[in-house]
Amino acid sequence: MAPPSSSEGDAHGEERPPASPGPVDAALTVPRGVAQVDFQSSHWTGLIFIVALFVGGWEFGVFGLLGTVAATLTAYLLGVTWNQISLGLEGFCGTLIGVGLVLYLGTSWMTAALVIGAAVAGSVLTAAMRTVLKPYNLPTFTAPFCVVTTAVVIGAPSFERVWSGHPDSSPPSATDPGTAMTWHDFWQGVFNGIGQVFFQDEWYVGLIFLIGLAVASRLVAAAAFASSLLGLLIGWWFGAQAADLGAGLYGYNAVLTGIALTGTFIVLSPVGVVYAAIGAATAAGLTAGLTDLFDVVGGHTLTWPFVLVTWVFLAAVPILSRLRRTA
């Protein structure tokens, strides 16, 4: 999810032309794609993330990989530059589409077909958003995943063969008024805030993701942990439901926003860290409003708060002379 290189759209100027990437390089696009959900391009981080998904449940691992491969392959076949594909930037939305759809629609062949179709649409949408956001130097983030998954989930009840696979247990919601938070809610909530980026709500799965981040960068891991804590505290201060806090639902958007604004897309500085903290807190606060909004139409919050808040906080930088973009 790093800013696209200047050679994009011009396949002839690439060192490695799209027609002949090596098989190892091609295979590594998959773990890199998974790692890019958290803005990392290290395939080791991606491999640890894949382990975490399988620990969370075999279906998350399998459907997440299916989505990653389908999205990456679509981008390759439609002629996206190899540089963009190689960094995993064409895979991560597919990863989340796979994990999200299997969570909301259940395991079935129809869900597998939908994951492939949604990943294809997500790849086209990624390209469209890159065109639209280019003048503002904004990355697409997980917006294509959010758009495609929202459309599928809202439309699904209209289709008998799609919705029949729907699991009874819906994931916890962030919309009911709150009660007292226990120590158990607190410490598990901080780890779950990291795992919920991938829809996971077991603390040890969140811990594996945190280890994966630390392999890539200690700064990123620290930013993720601090942001998850901050998001949880914001929700607790406002009086959110303890169950939602414990499930990490106020943390995961803060985590992504915190990583993005702490050195990744904005130059690291004291003002920059304060700015990142304000952004992470805003993403946590916005979670409730968007959850209420999507509940009305049967949608889900996904990573919408992160996408919207981080776009705004990056687009503001040219006007704010105390801050600078990294690229």
Next chain:
Amino acid sequence: MAPPSSSEGDAHGEERPPASPGPVDAALTVPRGVAQVDFQSSHWTGLIFIVALFVGGWEFGVFGLLGTVAATLTAYLLGVTWNQISLGLEGFCGTLIGVGLVLYLGTSWMTAALVIGAAVAGSVLTAAMRTVLKPYNLPTFTAPFCVVTTAVVIGAPSFERVWSGHPDSSPPSATDPGTAMTWHDFWQGVFNGIGQVFFQDEWYVGLIFLIGLAVASRLVAAAAFASSLLGLLIGWWFGAQAADLGAGLYGYNAVLTGIALTGTFIVLSPVGVVYAAIGAATAAGLTAGLTDLFDVVGGHTLTWPFVLVTWVFLAAVPILSRLRRTA
């Protein structure tokens, strides 16, 4: 709805200045406007479309023409270049506003006044969207119609004199879970998919529209027919309600998307045709989600799926080296 010429915004550079178009040329803007709903600029096609509307019901013909004239006249009075007006590009949203509002609000003088007011607002919105979309080289499509009609239909129940004219029978909806499709549903659904672009659900009206398209171009007619069939099959595969399939509700957005992406705005090629088929299928799939979304607030699906999907599929082209825009 072809890409606007390079001389737009500069009335002095036109061959025919706006102050003095010939009476025949001025009169032909009306059928051209109706034809532009399906991206055609042939007035013969437009005349056949007008016949189809009157066969569907006198009110569709009369209110459709009223909207076309009101929208075109507004654009002329506000100083839009004659080139843009002459091609019918300022009329087609007015056509659909007229047909849509008389369907949802019933025949009355108040509806006629609303059609004129909505067509005026639609013309201003068309100009605003052209400004905003110009850097991305995207046409406005039927988006102004969708925005204006959605606003009027959602707001209408607040107004006693507007809503009193509301007909009891609402058009068929695409949101209930499905059953088995009959042969009758199937073959009528394919023609209705072409007619539903103009809110028509009689197979022979759809057939007249298809003839109108064939007069302009056999390729366009073939793309429309194939896209309607594809949209219906997608809906059937997912398990949509047979009545909705038979009414063409999964076809009309696929039809518009299919025509737009097959040679109209993207250069015709094998990859381009596959891309158009993916786009048409996506538009059909998106229909259910948007219908569910609009149902919550009393809105209607209109041609939103076509507009959104086709914008995305065109905006993606600069990133996808296997595809090229026609202009």
Next chain:
Amino acid sequence: MAPPSSSEGDAHGEERPPASPGPVDAALTVPRGVAQVDFQSSHWTGLIFIVALFVGGWEFGVFGLLGTVAATLTAYLLGVTWNQISLGLEGFCGTLIGVGLVLYLGTSWMTAALVIGAAVAGSVLTAAMRTVLKPYNLPTFTAPFCVVTTAVVIGAPSFERVWSGHPDSSPPSATDPGTAMTWHDFWQGVFNGIGQVFFQDEWYVGLIFLIGLAVASRLVAAAAFASSLLGLLIGWWFGAQAADLGAGLYGYNAVLTGIALTGTFIVLSPVGVVYAAIGAATAAGLTAGLTDLFDVVGGHTLTWPFVLVTWVFLAAVPILSRLRRTA
């Protein structure tokens, strides 16, 4: 809310560097910020507006000032140019955030904290929107206020400590079908249309705002009065509820749109005045649709109709050769 100067984003080119504005100049940014809600930069107008707010209720004055100061200070600390701050352009969204949140959430320390947090977010959003709208030469208007307040109000019921301060009496809504308008509704409604820009529904408060406008410019005051009258008449003609008309709910968006399009952002001319009247009428008509839309999710209409309609009517100008922008 005047078009930003060409030196924005370059603090070095300013006459008065951000580090050392005089104390009087710094203090005057507050009334100027309040005045900019109605596009004025006169601090006398702002002082009269502040009086009007306190006449409406102490909490509107206090929370409005709190929001103005918080938003302005945030912009200053993040390095927005002093020119932009000095004109009050960084304060007015904070004013409305303060007044709006105290109306919907009640007076409490939590509301005060939320006003500060929302004003900070609103300042960042203002900077982001300026970046995005710059290529189209569109001002941000009250959009940051609308976005932030909508997000807070929709999310508030999820938070026990935020929502407990919620007052029982909700403001009048513009969504119920109408009855006969009395003379009392009529004349009070015209003044209330001016006061409702700041959520005030006492005719004499509206009158004080009108006096404040007249101090700045008689043309602006006349445009505001005529637009409020026009909005009310549009609502009455369509058959809106008399109570809503009397509360000025169909007037305030027309007022802002009318001022913006009459000489403020579009060069004054006969065609321009007709265009402004169409815009004001459109904003009044759109009020019902947006109110119905926001009701579903627990949001409020705010000044969304003004923002959306005025953006469209300004963005259209480059295509419409009979009209010209002021800057």
